[in-house]
Amino acid sequence: MTRSLLLTALLVGLAGASGQAPTLKSAATARGLLIGGAVSASLFDDLDPDYADTVAREFSVVVSENGMKWKALEGTQNVFAYGLADAVVAWATQRGLAVRGHTLVWHDSAPAWVYALKTPQEMRSAIRNHITQVVTHFGPKVMTWDVVNEAVADTPGHPLRANSPFALAGSDYIDAAFRWAHAANPAARLYYNDYGAEGLNGKSDAVYALVKGMLARGVPITGVGFQTHVDSTFSVEGTGMRTNLQRFRDLGLDVQLTEVDVTLPASGATPANLERQAQVYRDLVAACLSVRCSAVVTWGVNDASSWRSGGRPLLFDDDYAKKPAYGGVIGALQGR
Numbered sequence: 563m564t565r566s567l568l569l570t571a572l573l574v575g576l577a578g579a580s581g582q583a584p585t586l587k588s589a590a591t592a593r594g595l596l597i598g599g600a601v602s603a604s605l606f607d608d609l610d611p612d613y614a615d616t617v618a619r620e621f622s623v624v625v626s627e628n629g630m631k632w633k634a635l636e637g638t639q640n641v642f643a644y645g646l647a648d649a650v651v652a653w654a655t656q657r658g659l660a661v662r663g664h665t666l667v668w669h670d671s672a673p674a675w676v677y678a679l680k681t682p683q684e685m686r687s688a689i690r691n692h693i694t695q696v697v698t699h700f701g702p703k704v705m706t707w708d709v710v711n712e713a714v715a716d717t718p719g720h721p722l723r724a725n726s727p728f729a730l731a732g733s734d735y736i737d738a739a740f741r742w743a744h745a746a747n748p749a750a751r752l753y754y755n756d757y758g759a760e761g762l763n764g765k766s767d768a769v770y771a772l773v774k775g776m777l778a779r780g781v782p783i784t785g786v787g788f789q790t791h792v793d794s795t796f797s798v799e800g801t802g803m804r805t806n807l808q809r810f811r812d813l814g815l816d817v818q819l820t821e822v823d824v825t826l827p828a829s830g831a832t833p834a835n836l837e838r839q840a841q842v843y844r845d846l847v848a849a850c851l852s853v854r855c856s857a858v859v860t861w862g863v864n865d866a867s868s869w870r871s872g873g874r875p876l877l878f879d880d881d882y883a884k885k886p887a888y889g890g891v892i893g894a895l896q897g898r
């Protein structure tokens with residue numbers, strides 16, 4: 563028997579003896595990576611215990627899919643409702659899972675009263691108060707925050723999106739948001755988060771310019787979250803994703819894949835489509851690992867509860883069975 567065969571036999575024997583297949587959590591932890599998903603209050607629904615079991619077994623980090631958005635926490639000015647968010651945080655912390663806070667400042671989740679503010683000063687104090695109250699409330703239980711989400715425009719040549727109410731606060735509102743979050747919890751890790759910036763393209767150039775400028779101005783930013791809402795035609799290689807992630811790392815910033823899902827084509831869950839989806843997941847995780855990213859978070863748990871459930875984009879099917887995509891992620895984590 564050759565040395566490598568002997569080693570394989572030994573490892574198989576050990577795995578057999580312990581009876582433990584790797585989980586996403588065990589395989590990711592071995593690579594120094596957090597892995598997880600967005601969850602919702604249905605986590606606590608007794609009718610669906612598989613949901614909570616899957617999260618507790620497979621994930622080391624969770625994000626409240628909607629429960630920490632501005633609308634959810636401060637629907638009325640300066641009246642804070644933490645109930646659902648606190649429940650997710652308590653559930654996770656009791657089980658040793660980390661929590662990513664998502665998201666302090668996002669135009670899409672701003673309640674009507676924010677859109678109705680009239681003066682720069684009113685807008686500035688509203689943002690400052692929201693960030694300060696929320697970050698302080700969760701304190702050490704939430705040490706990672708998406709401070710600003712989706713502020714960069716999709717149109718090349720327009721650095722910031724035009725339809726944001728926050729622009730009223732002044733062109734430096736992003737810098738200020740990070741400074742206020744840092745003041746509320748100096749040990750927290752603070753991220754800029756966006757979609758469509760995974761590969762080398764005009765959008766990622768704009769995000770790059772934004773965060774590079776922030777660093778030059780001494781703004782306390784830890785890293786960039788790449789949402790990674792893609793479909794199964796996505797090519798990590800073809801989009802230059804690894805090179806793109808690396809240029810952010812070269813600025814000294816951390817990188818996380820924060821909302822990963824990979825939709826299937828209209829022909830649905832055929833074996834070939836599921837294999838293609840698995841390959842995309844494998845390539846995404848491999849690219850992330852190759853730049854020493856710190857987390858991979860899928861946007862949901864099972865296909866049925868996804869915001870794009872029709873595309874069956876996640877690692878677990880409607881019944882929480884592991885899909886080929888699950889094997890793709892484990893394979894990447896194990897360097898296969």
Ligand code: 9MR
Pocket residue numbers: 627628631670671711757789821869
């Ligand atoms: O998945 C989320 C969906 O349930 C909400 O209706 C929607 C609006 O709040 O937000 C979705 O999550 C988004 C995330 O917060 C930011 N990036 C894009 C995600 C998908 O739209």
